[in-house]
Amino acid sequence: MTEKEVNTEDKILNAAKEVFQKKGMTGARMHEIADKAGINKALLHYYYRTKERLFEKVFENAFSLIIPRVKEMIASEKSILEKIDFFVDNYIELLKQHPYIPGFIINELNRNPHILIDIIEKNTLVKQEHLIEVLEKQIENDVKANKIRAIDARSLLINILALCVFPVVARPVLTGVLFENDPKAYEKFLSQRKDLVKEFIKNALLL
């Protein structure tokens, strides 16, 4: 696909990414991945031994592209309100570039929660107890200063994530039920959403 696919290994991984994210682990076919990579089925097994190993590589890449960014963006030296703006802007932009990944991650983890355990251990960026603590401290200070309403740090973070991610993963249902199955209309709705979400959250938070 892209010009930088020098070696076969990358060609396979890119093809696998496409097929797995579209069809899921159980729906994907090694045959289709091989075709899309322009190589033979046997080569898949030469490079990745089994379907499961290939899937795990794809899943890990998708996961570490989307999830650790939450910590990155929240852990900056900013006020709460600045963090919200920064996070919503950048995360919605990130999701626009990778619209299939959140649904892929959510679905595969629901089918097979244990794959998360290995990844969390490998990916140090995900271990983020401090993220919550820092956020809690910040909220506590702003509450004392009468700037914002009291709220549990995890709840706030999950609310923000929900407002950013849900419209992307539930796109087909929402398009069908609330936008008379008009993809253009839903696209327009999504493009206007950044400011709306920021406003909604800040209104909920500010005193």
Place this chain on the structure above:
Amino acid sequence: MTEKEVNTEDKILNAAKEVFQKKGMTGARMHEIADKAGINKALLHYYYRTKERLFEKVFENAFSLIIPRVKEMIASEKSILEKIDFFVDNYIELLKQHPYIPGFIINELNRNPHILIDIIEKNTLVKQEHLIEVLEKQIENDVKANKIRAIDARSLLINILALCVFPVVARPVLTGVLFENDPKAYEKFLSQRKDLVKEFIKNALLL
């Protein structure tokens, strides 16, 4: 499973529901469904001809259990703020009783968006242009009366849905990343969420 499974057809449908919702269309096996129903593989085809037909029945049941309720609950004779309380309370309760259905619907529709078209035509409860119009009128009036902030009706509805549904569909990720993989802690978080969501939305809305 339940005592009312008089006929084989229902036994199959209940078993199919379990397996399809857990494994998805492509991950489910007719063999497993037959075993779970306590009957033979051949009988599945006697009653439902193909795997796809059986799946469609299961999907339609799940869909019409969860989606048309949105209209039902919003279309009552209540003020906006009353509707929010009513909706959040009842929808979160509904999701607690059927925690796998939202993820199931979202995933299958992402893989195969066309199945929604047939259902919307069959299920008159989903055709709800008026729902949005009524909500728009209500918001307009409350805005004029200086009760609430201006907001697009679809955006408000999607925000409410996001805050209710996302924590349920993203449970494994959130448990792993934000709750140190402690299911009990996440369960507790969810059980306290009703009031939190209602408060969050109303704060965002009220002037």
Place this chain on the structure above:
DNA sequence: GTCTATACACTGATAGAC
């Protein structure tokens, strides 16, 4: 209606030539 047996296509994976 329910069962057993079986057809038959497909899937993931390997062997072995080049």
Place this chain on the structure above:
DNA sequence: GTCTATCAGTGTATAGAC
């Protein structure tokens, strides 16, 4: 490293006896 050929297993679906 890459290919062709092929295997063993599994999956949906049907035929036919009871």
